[in-house]
Amino acid sequence: MARRVPALMIQGTGSNVGKSLIVAGLCRLFANRGLRVLPFKPQNMSNNAAVTCDGGEIGRAQALQAMGARVPLTVHMNPILLKPETDTGAQVIVQGRRFGTMRAREYGRQKAQLLPKVLESFSEIESGADLVLVEGAGSPAEINLRAGDIANMGFAEAADLPVILCGDIDRGGVIASLVGTHAVLEPSERERIKGFFINRFRGDTSLFDDGLREIENRTGWNGLGVVPWFADAHRLPAEDALGLADGIGNGPVKIVVPVISRIANFDDLDPLRLEPDVTLELIQPGNPLPGDADLVLLPGSKSTVGDLAFLRKQGWDIDLLAHYRRGGRILGICGGYQMLGRTISDPDGIEGPVGTVAGLGLLDVDTMLTREKELEQVSGFHVATGAAVSGYEIHIGRTEGKDCSHPLLEIEGAPGYTKPDGAISADGRVAGTYVHGLFTSDVFRAVYLKEMGAGSGLAYDTSIDTILDQLAVHLEGCLDVEALLEIARKR
CATH class of the missing domain: 3.40.50.880 (Class I glutamine amidotransferase (GATase) domain)
Structure with missing residues (x-):
């Protein structure tokens, strides 16, 4: 019987709530504790790809997470990558290689058939890790997409993973987004969620103490912390073009x-x-x-x-x-x-x-x-x-x-x-x-x-590495890291 490696899946109440950055920071945090941490994302959608050491391509976000973990890139970190070519169709990359081009409806019918490949890659990642940190895509509350899902709860159930839910207070409506997610999930999926945290809080986080308690009372999930706004997040590589500002610098x-x-x-x-x-x-x-x-x-x-x-x-x-x-x-x-x-x-x-x-x-x-x-x-x-x-x-x-x-x-x-x-x-x-x-x-x-x-005194890779260390310290100070690790170990 294969060993059960500690693992944790970070899902979000929506897209762009900061899941990728949180996972990158946690990768560095646990790597700094001496663990061999490997990131994993079953399905990603991005035209910002990275080339791996084993000659394939994965989402750029997983490349940053691997840098956080200080490990080389492999296609198994992101076995399904969707690269949009039109508003309704995308190139499908499976384990680093082009699988075909599909319209959204066609891909929806194919997803369940790709799950074995996703699980195969996850098994490969598990075999070389002390801890696996998994990132979801979009939101588990998109129940219209639940059939054949391989990105969120469908994968979490197939791999038997505990889930932590991330909500973004900077977008507004964070209480409703977390409580609403609880309301639309199936009972077995609600039970899989072992806690939640709030991301991108500006100001005094103690002002949200009542909000945390309200979410805990309405969902039964444990609040694991409130993450203050991380000012240097914009200096890390952006996952998609929406993260790029129109004008940057004043040189x-x-x-x-x-x-x-x-x-x-x-x-x-x-x-x-x-x-x-x-x-x-x-x-x-x-x-x-x-x-x-x-x-x-x-x-x-x-x-x-x-x-x-x-x-x-x-x-x-x-x-x-x-x-x-x-x-x-x-x-x-x-x-x-x-x-x-x-x-x-x-x-x-x-x-x-x-x-x-x-x-x-x-x-x-x-x-x-x-x-x-x-x-x-x-x-x-x-x-x-x-x-x-x-x-x-x-x-x-x-x-x-x-x-x-x-x-x-x-x-x-x-x-x-x-x-x-x-x-x-x-x-x-x-x-x-x-x-x-x-x-x-x-x-x-x-x-x-x-x-x-123009002059240049920038040591680029060193600067990114420094920011990842700062992000790890930032997360350690506001999240219940020991609880996260215990949840991963009890998988």
Whole structure:
């Protein structure tokens, strides 16, 4: 009989109540106590993915939680990842690999068949852990989605996990959300919930003592604490685009990012928004790109051809050309790189109708979309300066052309072998790369920003690690951590 590893599932009264951050902080808290903690999320929905050590992809939130736990990434931490491609359909990733593209109704019918894969991954995680911290998705109160559920109570019951419920007081109505969740759950599900806590309280937490008692009286659940507002939460990587502010920083160098409809892997922006000499401005649809930008950064996209059309619909193609004529710089990453070329061909209809569309024409390259997805952690160097770079590739398509003879990066392969990546225009002001995460490399980021007149003293990974330690201390001071651990052990 397999050993019963202590485990706990954090569910929320709704989306964006802070579950991901709480789990990341608890991972660091228990890791600091000497436990081997592993995060797990049965199903996630995000276009912000991370590439794992075993060559697959998972949600970026689980990557932050793994960093909190100080453990390497594996596909089993997030066995089902849904990557939206349209308003009604998404690419389905199973254990790190593409399973197919499904509309919401079709996926709803498939969920129950994916449960064995989810349980298989959970078993794999259990086998290497002293403690497993599981994050739910959305809310267990969405009882219209309960049939075949693998994200919340359906998984908790299948894996026999105790549940702790998180409510967000900053959103308002936290008493109603917790009591209402209790009201709509089945009796067996209510019993599975062993306690609750309140997140994001501003001010004197003792003012909510009566509120805690009221929730306890109405639900029978134990109140495990009130988590005060954590001011540095915004400095940690955002899970989805909704967590990104429109304007960040007040530095002399302005970097502008058009927010395309299927923006993906925007963790590229995280180090830039922490730089004191940088103002990072996210331009929402319907607004022009400002004329005083030093750099326009075209981000990754889950649907390059569709987002190129979206970009043109906003008039951003005209703004980009004007920015270029004024002498401005442009950098495209992954899908953004593909858009900068002359053409994008989709001979297999991967993103829509078969055919070829005109790109922005700012790089002398052409892209052909391919069925095979590149998924790899990479390291190398910046060709112009030799600065070390590390990151990851997660894309479909091959890009070739005259400007590829002037690559932005060289990627290390077999011993003594490198391969070029990206392209630079003849005048040096337009560049593209397939490597995500390159700005996490402190030396590269410093030399890149220096070309625009910005200094950099930021040690990015160290700063994130420090904030995770601070978050762990923050949670230890306001949650009944011993009760959480005891609940996990009694599973």
